[in-house]
Amino acid sequence: MSVRKLKQAALVLFSSVLAMTSSHAWADKVLNLREGVTEVSRNAYSLHMIVLWICVVIGVVVFGAMIYSMFAHRKSKGAVAASFHESHKVEILWTVIPFIILIALAIPATKNLLLLEDASNADVTVKVTGYQWKWNYEYMDGDAEGVKYFSALDKASNDARQMNSGIDVSTVPNYLQNVDNALVIPTGKKVRFLITSNDVIHSWWVPDFGFKKDALPGYINEAWTRVEDAGTYRGKCAELCGKDHGFMPIVVVAKEEGEYKKWAAAKKSAAAAEAAAAASDKTWTKAELMAKGAKVYGSSCAACHQPNGEGTGPFPPLKGSAVATGPAAGHINIVVNGSKTNPLMAAYGAQLNDLDLAAVITYERNSWGNDAGIVQPKDVKAAR
């Protein structure tokens, strides 16, 4: 640890102590569970408050008795020990009373749980798939049927969160809580989520909706929400899913029905145009491919192979690597089909279209001093 770092740490320590003692900083502290914006989350909140108060009351009684005893029954005050050490009456009493409290608690808890788990009669269904480390949303029905896209950490946060990036993270709006493409849902509609995973276990959690649900490979879990008010709601992956678990936020934008329909139509036509471009046999220039490839690399590859192409930990470098500078066929193969050997690499053939694949492969073959020629979408198509 360098002297500069120590100094920096000391400064932060000092200024934080100052900040914490000022009342302004305390004003916007969140101390309690949020009420959220759905019936489920409001139920969870009220149940949380009930249990909390029960605990507080029991705590006051028990700790009160204990602390009273610690002051009143001390030897230095001349207390003489009583000799009682058994009472069936008391034992039964303090077994039965907690039991009754628990039953009283179990009734609302059961009701809320049944509501939370009832995803039937949904108006819209969205399939949510967890990937290391981003989410994929696919609309299964309704106005946006067929729309499908990835949602990953936004670029501003991603740049700032690199080790010693030099960017003051407090200047980044919604640091680590913002994505490039938010999930959009209509207000007032029961939206059902079908949650699954492409690799390891993730967990889809938006606190304002009042639940989280695990995304498991090989399973499809159900969850639902109904948001009354338009707005932006932020959440996070809640299950440890590897290196960048802390960096896969969730953003849900709830739109009024009319706005939602407009969004869906725009999204559909954009997707159609993109698909057409990818499928055309057009030959792209190196500059076009490099520009597109840089973007794809940033969202799909940089987390492991790093923005500088040098890799990290178990993830190999691409800079000067045999694959990225060798024959194009081998390079296309590993990107499209992935790798089963450690460290495991996802098969991007299923995630990206031919144009994106060609672009990112071209980018990898012509960056960081690599100079191994360009790859066209039709080369990828032929290799699939």
Next chain:
Amino acid sequence: MSTAHAEHEHHGAPSGLSRWLFTTNHKDIGTLYLWFSFAMLLVGGSFAMVIRLELLQPGMQWVDPNFFNSMTTMHGLIMVFGAIMPAFVGLANWLIPMMIGAPDMALPRMNNWSFWILPFAGTMLLSTMFMDGGGPNFGWTFYAPLSTTYAPASTDFFIFAVHMLGFSSIMGSINVIATIMNMRAPGMTLMKMPLFVWTWLITAFLLIAVMPVLAGAVTMMLTDRNFGTSFFDAAGGGDPVLFQHVFWFFGHPEVYIMILPAFGVVSQIIPTFARKKLFGYSSMVYATASIAFLSFIVWAHHMFTVGMPVAGELFFMYATVLIAVPTGVKVFNWVATMWQGSMTFELPMKWALAFVILFTIGGFSGLMLGIAPVDFQYHDTYFVVAHFHYVLVTGALFSIIAAVYYWLPKWTGHMYSETLGNWHFWCSVIFVNITFFPQHFLGLAGMPRRIPDYNAAFADFNFMSSIGAFGFGLSQLLFLALIIKCIKGGEKATDEVWEGAEGLEWTIPSPAPYHTFAEAPEVK
């Protein structure tokens, strides 16, 4: 000739390294366990310092996310398997024979082996951090497939280490059961046993029941990783949720393995310093047994969000909150023991009282977590981190420290330094709360666990928590100083040590001779 014979009969401790390597003496082995666990406490604690350093402020400053994950993983594994469990086995070794009037443990050679496996297992576990690709980075709960298909190569060494730790625990618990069942002094009926012995007897049965389950889980991981099976791999027809069921069928009783002996320790200490018999001895025994039973049927409350059928969620919720009843009975009994006693507040009592209050706070958050529809909010957040640190640090660890203060004069023959001890106590109690109490707020505000970086909204409480953690970590060095000082010298301890102490261990000289109860005492 006769003198030589007598010396042979009552020989003292052999000297040098071979004393410790080849020892079959329960006191030596107890000492080894306790020192090992203290060393692991410092190692696991230093990992916690790395975690808290990275979380001191938002942004990535010190370690990369992969190493951060290894730190959380190793911190958990080392603390559970290296610090807390061996410490309790150490206490069992020292105390059970002395409490039931036995000359030694029933299986002394196996006792030696169960200890000496530990340093090797621990070393192997720690060595994974220096291997290519880094150490285990999937959390101490090592959920598949993150720990199988997606794990670093060093995971196989982690699996072997867990197997060895399991062997050690199983042998240790067989020894405890054999000792308690066969070697009690005449008159020491089961319902006359000190509560520490009772809680350990029940703990030992839990260990024998669940350590093989853990061994099964890691063996399935091993074959999934190396021999082409697909127990946990959905692509091969396996089931990642199966892993969680198997793991928590071990894992939930495991948390009671780490707390039942703590209940025992506190039930020894409070009556001594209240100068009054333990209130409701038999209800304490029954409460311990019911907690042990319930611990087997609540495991899936760790998995409310995996998508179980709603009937399953209801069952596990009801069974879970039911544990509050026997646990409550225990706390009420401790308070009733203190009530109208004649209390003094020597250090063991201070630690035991801190245990009762802070463990109960951990129990409250446990009750909250048990309510399934709200657990969908709490799950995998810092609220959970706060909860299990309250029950494991201010619960299990505090009880171990209380036990050390309580029996240290018996072990060393010297009283500890009161001044140093008071510093240690007050620093620990204050800093531990600064560390873990704000984590409740962080969790409720929506901070997930196991993340190396966070939004500035979480900055202040994380900062507080880190400062508390550094303070708590450093405070434990006072404990080390106090123990070394106490071993080297100090005021002579009497045989009884504490005015209100009852039990066979207080009838023998201080320090306890190398061999005790060669002839069984009579218990009335």
